[in-house]
Amino acid sequence: MPVINEFFLDLPENYLFSDIAKRVKKYKEENPEADIIRLGIGDVTLPLPKVAIDAMHKAVDEMANADTFRGYGPEQGYEFLRQAIAEDYKRRGVNLDIDEIFISDGSKSDLGNFTDLLDRDNRIAIIDPVYPVYIDSNVMFGRCGKFGEDGRWSNLIYIPCTADNDFIPDFPSEVPDVVYLCYPNNPTGTVLTKEQLSKWVDYALEHNIIILFDSAYEAFISEDNIPHSIYEIEGADKVAVEFRSFSKTAGFTGVRCGYTVVPKKLNFKGKNGVEGNLNRMWCRRQTTKFNGTAYIVQRAAEATLTDEGRRETKELVNYYMNNVSLLRKSLQGIGLEVYGGCNAPYIWIRVPKGETSWSFFERMLKEKHIVSTPGVGFGPSGEGYLRITGFGKYEDTLRVIDRLKNWKL
């Protein structure tokens, strides 16, 4: 008789975005004239850069001709793209071998699948609030214990990041085996300086910990001294895996391309003391359970890393960052405490005293017809905050600012 993986059943239904959708729908039904502007979901709105469009048309034409048609590609990605990514890293002083770069259909897949390489017995630490995939993909393999009424998993190590500690994660009282870090951070939009991140690398080196570093938003960094890659820090290649994506950088959320860097120096032991190399294990995982990303998509990704591609993607990023910057000023102008929004497309708003994430979400919806995301949806330490994004259209951003003007909190 088959035995299912019962840990899946420990996952509570993920209601956040469907909950939001339901509330918005209900409000809209009761107030059909309300002109609702959505700044909740982190999806891009601008079309793809021209270089990517051109590259895809060209690649599609290649697929129409027997002489240039491409069938199965290497599961790890074509060399042309891995080479372009390696050169991109070189611009930041990071030297990678192309065998350390693995192309995929997106960071979410890789972040989820990477835990295939870990035994069930690992203590996982996450920043709180957090991107839910880090937790859920570990719950599925029994690494998080049970979900309690306090909104916490019994066996997960939470590292609270709130205004109280300036959103700088402290080392937890219990040393974890694996820690997820995401900088620039989703959902708070905050960053770590090179010194602050270096402390985490040193901590990982000292305690022999794996850092799973999500840098999906590195393109939004505008300030100096904020590392774009964890490998800008000495020793990180002995402890860290880095996950990156073209989704937000180049508007690829519907095109699907990401990549993961797994340095060759990552050696760790199994339950019985046998040493394994994470680079070789990930390669084996991907060649066995993945068949590579579409050729057409890889050509589009490559195009965004040319000089012209960089110029065009920078324009996209600037557009969203301009939105964020305007929103930030506007929110501060009406007396709200806001965080993030300088090196990330997200603003983290502290709700006024006496309010909760959900109550302020409701007020913003009903009084200003603006959809945000309640911070508590990202974890217990997100209570008391709201996330809004700069991914809307510029015109909508201006309308939001106009609505916020003179809002009596």
Next chain:
Amino acid sequence: MPVINEFFLDLPENYLFSDIAKRVKKYKEENPEADIIRLGIGDVTLPLPKVAIDAMHKAVDEMANADTFRGYGPEQGYEFLRQAIAEDYKRRGVNLDIDEIFISDGSKSDLGNFTDLLDRDNRIAIIDPVYPVYIDSNVMFGRCGKFGEDGRWSNLIYIPCTADNDFIPDFPSEVPDVVYLCYPNNPTGTVLTKEQLSKWVDYALEHNIIILFDSAYEAFISEDNIPHSIYEIEGADKVAVEFRSFSKTAGFTGVRCGYTVVPKKLNFKGKNGVEGNLNRMWCRRQTTKFNGTAYIVQRAAEATLTDEGRRETKELVNYYMNNVSLLRKSLQGIGLEVYGGCNAPYIWIRVPKGETSWSFFERMLKEKHIVSTPGVGFGPSGEGYLRITGFGKYEDTLRVIDRLKNWKL
């Protein structure tokens, strides 16, 4: 200290195709004038059908325009494609709810990832010889035991399919929990009639077994009474998950699109007796660890399911099947025993008496400059056989036939 998943280290390096490549390279170096024709790897050679090319150009243009741009799509796939697939099933009398269809970047991913839903404690059965992904993805989670010197995994149930049993799998002496079936079969190219497959469905119903049914090659079926889908058989929706792909049907090996059908009736219990529904679990798995297939790719796939798309993909299939049919006759003409090749793009050749898979592979390479795949690379019961494919170009197929003529075995 992190603990890696040591089961990964149980996997022997997969040498088959690199072994073949090395031998071919060596021969080529020693015999630079040799004009080598490759019929080893199962990759398509014809360009994409025009409908798919046109659909992709159109979709790329949509991505260039803010009004038609698509960001994140549903992880399970766009409704337009799931609807088109449901209609495709309807043509064979199979009624599926579109929520039972999950679009992916290919069957290999889904076949590998589906075992996320299973506890480690499941006895897995495979047909021998077999597509190696079924085994390797289970080895990674400790379900297969150790690899022995006899080329067998200690905890895996092998169901030999050879000429001795007409390639019809018998029920194993020990009842498994999960069985992988692939029909039309890779590598043998053989099929099961509706009656033969019905017995397996009944067996699964009787013993409460999950069938993971790989029908990646269904488009190559030419004879009547061979089921294209396991759901053509009564009761299969209570026991079977079906994996399908556009790779071989429509030449999508480099485009990447597949789909998996997980019926809503699939309820099984976990270790502690809690019942889970595989459809809901797979949905949760995919929404958590996958971000959907590229919009452009889904439009291309949809196009192949239109009337014009069917006509064009049928032409591709006919082209390869014509190759196979010519090869089959030619091989029989020189006195070889051959199997498959009537409803699948693969021919399974029994090597002459006194030869092994590898020795006959070498002879074919050295005497006729033809690259095949040694059957033993697909499992112990593949010893004594060679696989060749119809996926080459027609012109090359004719040259192969010419070379085989009057070959003294």
